[in-house]
Amino acid sequence: MAAPGPVLLSEWTKIRTVRSTTVTLAAAFVVTVGLSAVVCALTNANFTEATRNGRNAVFDPTSTSFAGVFLGQLAVIVFGVLAVGNEYSSGMIRVSLAAVPRRGALLAGKTAVVLALVLAVAALTSFSSFLLGQALLGPHRTSLDAPHVLRAVVGAALYMALICLFSVGVTAMLRNQTLALGVLMPFFFLVSPILSNVPKVKTVARYFPDTAGSRVTSVLQQPDAPYGPWTGLGICALWTAAALLGGWLVLRRRDA
Known part of the structure; x- marks a missing residue:
């Protein structure tokens, strides 16, 4: 059964x-x-104080409505890991490979289904976060027809989908969902955020998949950023492609 x-x-x-x-x-x-x-409700309630402290000069209502993406992406990481790792932990991968001897077709099919599901959920999540967040920001809100806002909303959905597929590739390489979670969770939750604030290494950390990809969720960009929002998402896509390629090579060369 190798037909698509x-x-x-x-x-x-x-x-x-x-x-x-x-x-x-x-x-x-x-x-x-x-x-x-x-976050949007609290920002609106405390906006006067923020204005007094001068922080409103860099206020981005669009990125504020995506404040939950940092934690939400951990859930899509888990989804990507489970989509692949469940078969290894249960031993069902042997049955899958017997039914689909073409291992590239097996991984491509799994990746396509994961992408369809996570992209649908990510799009719903992105637009819901934006619309609800802007409603809660009150007079400080923006709209979808404002410059670069639609790009940020669509980009947020694409970013979450890419992070999920990156997790699929890493899990396919490691062939163990516990190990994959043990690598991915600390990296995205601790290592990347910490290194992004360490002066001597933050230049390199800018090119990590989450740091680069999440730039697309902001309308206001850092003036010293070495790349734009779509380039950042492209860097994240390259990481994802590399992970999926690595997963395919491991699946192709190693037994179940």
């Missing part, structure tokens, strides 16, 4: 019938939208 249709159907069935994958996608939506709403 049956492969996609089988991968869809695997993901749909595992409760944990559905829960993680729901968590990505709830956490991102919920946290963004809280």
Whole structure:
């Protein structure tokens, strides 16, 4: 069974019938939208104080409505890891490879289904976060037809999808969901944010997938940034492509 249709159907069935994958996608939506709403409400309530301290000079209402993406992306990372790692932890990968001997077709089918699901959820999450966040910002809000705002909203959805696919590739390389989570979670939650604020290494950290990709979610860009928002998303896409390529090479060369 190496035809694209049956492969996609089988991968869809695997993901749909595992409760944990559905829960993680729901968590990505709830956490991102919920946290963004809280931050926007607090920002609106304390905006006068922020103005007095001069912080409003760099206020970006669009990026404020995406404040929850930092935690929400952890849920899509878990989704990407589970989509691949569940088969290794249960031993079902042997059955999958017996049914689809072409390993590239197996990984491509899994990647396509994961992309379709996470992109749909990410788009819903992105627009919901923006619309609710702007409503809570009150007079300090912006709109979709303002310059660069639609780019940021669409870019936020694309960024979350790319981070999920990056996790798929890393898990395919490591072949163990516990190990993959042990690598990805500390990296995105601790290592990357810390190194991005260390003077001697932050120049390199700018090219990490999350640091580069998340630039697309902001309308206001840092004046000293070495690249623009779409270039940053492109850097994130290159990381994702490299991870998926690595996953394919490992799957191709190693037994289940």
